Amino acid sequence: MASGLAGTALAAGLVTFLGDRRGRRRVLIDVAALGVAGAVLLAFSGSLVGLAAAAFLGMINGMGRDRGASMIVEQAAIPAVAGDVGRTRALALYNVAQDAGHAVGALLAGLPSLLTARTGLGSVGAHRAGLGLYAAMLVATAVLYAMLSPRVEEGRASGRLRLSAASKGPLTRLSLLFGLDSFAGGFLTTALLSYFFFERFGASEGTIAALFAAARVANAVSHLGAAWLAKRIGLVNTMVFTHLPSSLLLITVAYVPSFPVAAALFLLREGLVEMDVPTRQSFVLAIVEPSERTFASGLTNLVRLCGWAVAPLIAGPMMDGVSLGMPLAVGAAMKIAYDLLLWRSFRRVRAEA
Secondary structure: HHHHHHHHHHHHHHHOOOHHHHHHHHHHHHHHHHHHHHHEEEEEOOOHHHHHHHHHHHHOOOOOOOOHHHHHHHHHHHHHHHHHOHHHHHHHHHHHHHHHHHHHHHHHOOOHOOOOHHOOOOHHHHHHHHHHHHHHHHHHHHHHHOOHHHHHHOOOOOOOOOOOOHHHHHHHHHHHHHHHHHHHHHHHHHHHHHHHHHHHHHHHHHHHHHHHHHHHHHHHHHHHHHHHHHHOOOHHHHHHHHHHHHHHHHHHHHHOHHHHHHHHHHHHHHHHOOHHHHHHHHHHHHHHOOOHHHHHHHHHHHHHHHHHHHHHHHHHHHHHHHOOOOHHHHHHHHHHHHHHHHHHOOOOOOOOO
């Protein structure tokens, strides 16, 4: 997971500083092609080193969702198409579409188990088939990227990037705060949470797949609610006052005695935790100039990726040597600290929602 996140971070860094020069459509196609190569290598690798190399090349991050270079470019392009008035709603719909895909993907993660039980492929062959489907979907994605309107290129930086004085301070503070939030999130990756439910409660692969599919549906619905709420109480208030209770719920998940209760609390948490995503994206894009949007989106996501890449190296041994629920409690506590610091720093900043 750390290797995959490191590859994701490297790609995000290259896109942040060089993506606009190459062109947004070209970058999106490039990233999809690397994902295909990583999936093929992963399917046929016979060693831990090979698996790590495949994860790095294919940016297979263990988060259960896109957190890398593609997302950076897509977020920067959306305001060029939607305009400032429709920015938050467009980002909300973008995240709804992503989560709908994540929900289907989570269900398809149970496909290898089904193939193993119903066919003669065996466990390894069934998982290779799953990775083959993953690669085929990425090829289809590359084709769709090639068909994007030229409007996605509007507003991109044409030469050397220069960040305005008005953008530097807020962007620096946001990046530091997002670094704390992402480090906390690295304790709570989809892979680690799946392992927690499997080891603590004995939940099967199919049950966990269904649980995370339902979680993505809850995320998708919450994004629309976030756009509606931000129009009424502001972007920062929406980010903080939905994210904070979700962290409190996660702490309870770590210590409840049964899987049904843990699953119910987890789904309730998932109905709140992603409401800060479209509002956070919109806030970042609102406080910088149009020509700075790829860099701002890239920088804030790059900081987050670095935190995600480091934390699993701590969370894994913590699960093994302390307790299964400890990473959940530690990650949630750090996220609460992030929410309070964010509200204190930016509660007076007004941005069009």
